[in-house]
Amino acid sequence: MAGFRDREKRHFPLTSIQAVVDLFSDQLEKGDDVDLALLSIVLGWIENTLTVNRSLPSNADDSKTIAPIFPVVQADTIEALYAKFTALVKSSVDLSKFEKGYATRELVKKVSDVIWGSLTRSSYKDKAHLQSLYSFLNGNKLDCFGVAFAVVAACQVLGFQDVRLALSEDHAWVVFGKEGVETAEVTWHGKGNEDKRGQPITDAVADKAWLYLNGQPVICTRQMEVAAIVSSINPAITPTIDSVEMGSLQQELLWMLYNKGHLARYPMAVGNLGDLEEISPLPDHPPPIKFFQEAIDVAIKHYNNQHVYPYTYLGGFLYRKKRYKEAIHSWAEAASVIKGYNYTREDEEIYKEFLEIASDFIPNIVRNCTKEEHSADLLQDPAVYADLLRFYDGICEWEEGSSTPVLHVGWAQYFTFSLQRFDPQVRFLLDIHAENDEEDDEEEAEKEKEDGQSVKEVPENMSSRRSSLTEKEVTGQRTRHSRKKSQADIR
Numbered sequence: 001m002a003g004f005r006d007r008e009k010r011h012f013p014l015t016s017i018q019a020v021v022d023l024f025s026d027q028l029e030k031g032d033d034v035d036l037a038l039l040s041i042v043l044g045w046i047e048n049t050l051t052v053n054r055s056l057p058s059n060a061d062d063s064k065t066i067a068p069i070f071p072v073v074q075a076d077t078i079e080a081l082y083a084k085f086t087a088l089v090k091s092s093v094d095l096s097k098f099e100k101g102y103a104t105r106e107l108v109k110k111v112s113d114v115i116w117g118s119l120t121r122s123s124y125k126d127k128a129h130l131q132s133l134y135s136f137l138n139g140n141k142l143d144c145f146g147v148a149f150a151v152v153a154a155c156q157v158l159g160f161q162d163v164r165l166a167l168s169e170d171h172a173w174v175v176f177g178k179e180g181v182e183t184a185e186v187t188w189h190g191k192g193n194e195d196k197r198g199q200p201i202t203d204a205v206a207d208k209a210w211l212y213l214n215g216q217p218v219i220c221t222r223q224m225e226v227a228a229i230v231s232s233i234n235p236a237i238t239p240t241i242d243s244v245e246m247g248s249l250q251q252e253l254l255w256m257l258y259n260k261g262h263l264a265r266y267p268m269a270v271g272n273l274g275d276l277e278e279i280s281p282l283p284d285h286p287p288p289i290k291f292f293q294e295a296i297d298v299a300i301k302h303y304n305n306q307h308v309y310p311y312t313y314l315g316g317f318l319y320r321k322k323r324y325k326e327a328i329h330s331w332a333e334a335a336s337v338i339k340g341y342n343y344t345r346e347d348e349e350i351y352k353e354f355l356e357i358a359s360d361f362i363p364n365i366v367r368n369c370t371k372e373e374h375s376a377d378l379l380q381d382p383a384v385y386a387d388l389l390r391f392y393d394g395i396c397e398w399e400e401g402s403s404t405p406v407l408h409v410g411w412a413q414y415f416t417f418s419l420q421r422f423d424p425q426v427r428f429l430l431d432i433h434a435e436n437d438e439e440d441d442e443e444e445a446e447k448e449k450e451d452g453q454s455v456k457e458v459p460e461n462m463s464s465r466r467s468s469l470t471e472k473e474v475t476g477q478r479t480r481h482s483r484k485k486s487q488a489d490i491r
């Protein structure tokens with residue numbers, strides 16, 4: 001049952017990261033009754049205290065780090081905010097007009113209007129620290145993720161347990177109803193796009209659309225909704241300085257959720273944990289590699305391999321570890337996912353990811369690989385050349401059939417700059433491999449025909465056969481900067 005009762009109160013005052021982890025752990029044991037509003041208010045209050053208007057003491061200089069402080073969270077502070085949220089929601093929605101039991105589209109739209117109507121008019125959309133109910137209650141500001149989460153938390157307060165958060169890689173909406181298959185937009189997306197609040201996400205809208213992951217979004221359980229607010233924690237004090245305490249809290253909470261199995265169907269949250277483990281590895285934790293490989297495995301197993309970010313998390317980390325061949329392989333895999341989509345004007349976020357890879361990361365690799373011992377022969381490696389062709393081919397195919405063009409002349413310049421750095425021998429080797437492949441396949445087919453076994457599927461492309469990469473050896477994490485950039489919307 002929801003509410004700020006003894007079970008919650010006894011954790012307060014929260015005086016340490018561990019105390020917050022214990023509160024979350026205890027709440028997660030309540031199953032579907034985990035109190036979303038309470039946890040979002042607690043996280044938002046701590047984040048606000050640790051990152052917003054944290055005027056660095058004038059005597060603080062870069063050499064001496066500021067001694068870690070954990071702000072004590074008092075029960076009555078949180079209780080007052082919690083009461084404000086429940087009072088606002090319960091007073092704004094006349095439940096006598098709605099059937100008990102499952103939510104209806106009218107109910108979901110009404111709750112979305114209540115949240116929407118409480119927001120300040122001022123344009124602030126892409127600022128940081130606007131993702132929590134603390135931001136909503138204390139400043140009437142929410143980002144696009146925050147609005148969707150607030151609608152789900154409000155529906156929980158009203159007793160509609162069927163309203164759940166649905167997440168793509170750059171948008172959020174809700175599912176509801178007896179079978180949980182009704183869908184509704186409850187927030188806006190991007191800049192200059194009319195919001196579609198109240199409308200369902202039909203197959204026509206979702207098919208081949210990255211914004212809706214081609215019908216493969218993350219449908220959250222209550223515990224995954226908690227993982228979403230933990231993922232949306234933003235430890236940044238300034239674009240270049242993070243709160244160590246806030247980052248540790250996010251890492252400990254994600255690790256606890258991971259250990260309880262609540263990230264098992266949430267690739268981006270697993271990726272976030274891999275990010276944090278690379279920045280500050282915790283004792284007895286697996287290497288970051290494991291988390292990014294797991295995010296890919298989850299996307300393949302549960303989401304028909306329609307998610308792009310697991311591969312770009314991976315590629316970003318490999319790039320920073322100077323494991324250039326493997327990075328290019330991951331990016332080729334990412335392009336093999338995006339090629340199945342049609343590009344639209346609402347896909348800017350993923351467009352920027354691919355443009356950064358093509359215009360920044362890959363040119364830097366082909367310029368600098370000869371300085372790196374284990375990538376010195378990169379420009380003579382046909383598997384890498386094949387992966388690079390696959391990367392660009394995927395982006396070309398992404399454009400094909402799209403309403404909006406993807407490529408411009410700059411792309412052709414990046415493409416030709418990168419390919420012409422490869423040794424002409426590579427192209428010749430490419431031909432030899434292709435011929436050998438054909439001979440191999442013919443021999444295999446002959447042999448298997450004699451043995452009467454089915455002919456083995458030939459991998460869809462050459463690099464998946466010749467890659468220097470064995471799937472288990474790879475790792476991935478993005479730079480804090482670029483992660484923050486792409487996380488701007490979740491915050």
Ligand SMILES: FC(F)(F)Cc1cc2c(N3CCN(c4nnc(C(F)(F)F)s4)CC3)ncnc2s1
Pocket residue numbers: 144145167168169170171172228231232268269272308309310311312313314316353477478482483486487489490491
């Ligand atoms: F709800 C929206 F609209 F905000 C969409 C969501 C985003 C997002 C997220 N992100 C966004 C992507 N993000 C990335 N960080 N690195 C990325 C990569 F480019 F390296 F892959 S992608 C981390 C955090 N992490 C957990 N859950 C979500 S749900």
